[in-house]
Amino acid sequence: MSQPQVRDDAPLPAERNAVAQVMAMLYRDKFALVAAFVLLVIVLCALVGPELVGDIAAKQNLRGRNAPPFSFSQGWSFILGADALGRPILPRIIVAARNTMLIAGASVAFAMFVGASLGLIAGYTSKITSQIIMRLADVIMSFPSLLLAVIVLYMLESSIFNLVLVLAITRIPIYLRTTRAEVLEIRERMFVQAARVMGASDKRIVLRHILPVVLPTLVTIATLDFAYIMLAESSLSFLGIGIQPPEVTWGLMVAQGRPYLANAWWLALFPGLAIVITTMSLTLLSGWMRTALDPVQRWRLEAGSKANG
Amino acid sequence: MMSFIGNRSLASAVSLIGLIILVFFLSRMTGDPTSLYLPLDASLESRENFRRLHGLNDPLLVQFGRYVLDLLRFDFGDSVRKARPALDVVLAAFPWTLMLAAIAMLLVTVSAIVIGSLAAFKVGGFFDRLSSILSLIGASAPDFWIAIVAIFFFSVSLGWLPTSGTGTVWHWILPISVLFIRPFGLILQVVRGSMIAALSSAYVKTARAKGVKDRAIIFVHALRNAMLPVITVIGDQAAGMLNGAVVVETIFGFPGVGKLMIDSILQRDFSVVLASIMITATAIFVMNLLIDLAYAALDPRIRM
Secondary structure, three states: OOOOOOOOOOOOOOHHHHHHHHHHHHHHOHHHHHHHHHHHHHHHHHHHHHHHHHHHHHOOOHHHOOOOOOOOOOOHHHOOOEOOOOOEHHHHHHHHHHHHHHHHHHHHHHHHHHHHHHHHHHHHOOHHHHHHHHHHHHHHHOOOHHHHHHHHHHHOOOOHHHHHHHHHHHHHHHHHHHHHHHHHHHOOOHHHHHHHHOOOOHHHHHHHHHHHHHHHHHHHHHHHHHHHHHHHHHHHHHHOOOOOOOOOOHHHHHHHHHHHOOOOOHHHHHHHHHHHHHHHHHHHHHHHHHHHOOOOOOHHHHOOOOOOO | OHHHHHHHHHHHHHHHHHHHHHHHHHHHHOOOHHHHHOOOOOOHHHHHHHHHHOOOOOOHHHHHHHHHHHHHOOOOOEOOOOOOEHHHHHHHHHHHHHHHHHHHHHHHHHHHHHHHHHHHHOOOOHHHHHHHHHHHHHHHOOHHHHHHHHHHHHHHHOOOOOOOOOOOOHHHHHHHHHHHHHHHHHHHHHHHHHHHHHHOOHHHHHHHHHOOOHHHHHHHHHHHHHHHHHHHHHHHHHHHHHHHHHHHHHHHOOOOHHHHHHHHHHOOOHHHHHHHHHHHHHHHHHHHHHHHHHHHHHOHHHHO
16 A cells, blocks of 8 residues: 655655555554454364365264363363363354354355446446446346345255255345446546546546555445354354255354254354454454545554554 | 425335335245245155145246235235234234334433533533443444343342243343434434534524523523434334344343344244335335434424
8 A cells, every 4th residue: 555645756655665554554443453353263274274184184082072161181172161062162264264264265256246347337438328227236136145145045955055045146236336436436537538638548547547456345335245144154054055065164053053043052152253253343444444545534543643544 | 394204215215115026036946845834854746735725836927916916915925833814913912012112212212312412512511421332332333232231230149020921011121222323322422413403503502592491592592403404313223123123122131023033033934024024124224214204394494
């Protein structure tokens, strides 16, 4: 991120400098710092967790069925207790992080790509194309996402791919509308007009001049949306129409723990807590991003004083 | 105003028609339709029988025409599991969901408006902090998990409230509370935001200069103008309530449409799934129309 008020003759800040600047801004907002750290840990779990603790997580131990949490008698992996088959909860949460992150991440990426592309088209081209695209978005939006998921997952089988597809489709309008609204405003700005006068092609204007301005907003929304999609996927898996065993996500773990609520509350509590911690971190980080990526608001994080958005 | 309402209802109608077409083609073109309607272990003979009886061997276009005609007559076929018309099954469950959602939505609207207004009146004050914490919780905690934790605390540990079912007033408290949380956090933020904008406007300054009391400024002068974006969000959330209702009803054993939908999916009772989807979609269509009318009634600029 370069500073907004760089003088013409001043050298552009170096790349390393930009990273350091973002780090400094993150450091100023302690909530966001913690959130970023938590997310980093979760992403690491998702990346290497199944390889590291996959065997421990899958190993059944009938003597340790529903073992209570916070006891070290069976080693660190049983710190959060064990499930109905004696599989330790903590490694299972770590392993399930991959599917949970993968589905949410893929859905967000897909929705953002399609939504932003359509939004750029709708904002930059003729009125008729724009109208058609916007009406399509209205149609998707006027419909509860769960209903759509229910129909599609009933008729097609509920694989990870279908789940991602359904979740992504319901989120496309969010990106589409945001992108279009921004494009409509940006295309009238001086630098776009200048590019047009210089003879830049439409493709170049959209991709090189407009998209970079829209992107920060989209990333901020995507962070928040990641949390939303995670919740949606968890709900579907919890209801039994999302991810099917032996695959595992946090939502499914909560569902599997539900019958044992009366005598082993830890089965359902901890995976749910993992969801809450992740979504809360995403929400906090998204709030920080909104400030950090907005040149008008950024001073709150750059100034030395205490900042709280 | 007529063109506004017309446009909006057209969009909803198109989505309803889109849904009908989507369901038809998904159900006819992805594999054997008899495996959708009949139990998985149905014999070849009963499948062939079903095919003949429902004309599944006819050309696709003929089938589509028959399907649309059936829908227009609200004929969704019989429930395989309950041996009753699917429509009856759904209509018996529908009032429960409607009641649950209506009570929850009413409570959400009233409390979000009151707390949101108070938060906006003193930014950074007690109510403002309270509202940001409540919103964060509402946006982050999965409702099924809150429901389970609530059951554990209030039903299993303390024994104050029943775990599931219906019957007494006590049975309604947990489902409504869980349904309350998510839309409350969202609407609260919108109320707060639009209230802050309204409170900094010129007519509020005028009222204040005249010596109008704080409470009157918030709830008489500013609120009406701050309500427009709030109504939109309330509309969106009311439709989204259904998402929550599915989860809540399943967990609390509430005999509403949401539970019916999930049960009939797990039991592979396609007629009931179809009927409940169509009836809910129609209900949402009607509700969107009502929201638009309310919007037009509040905003004179649309009425013109």
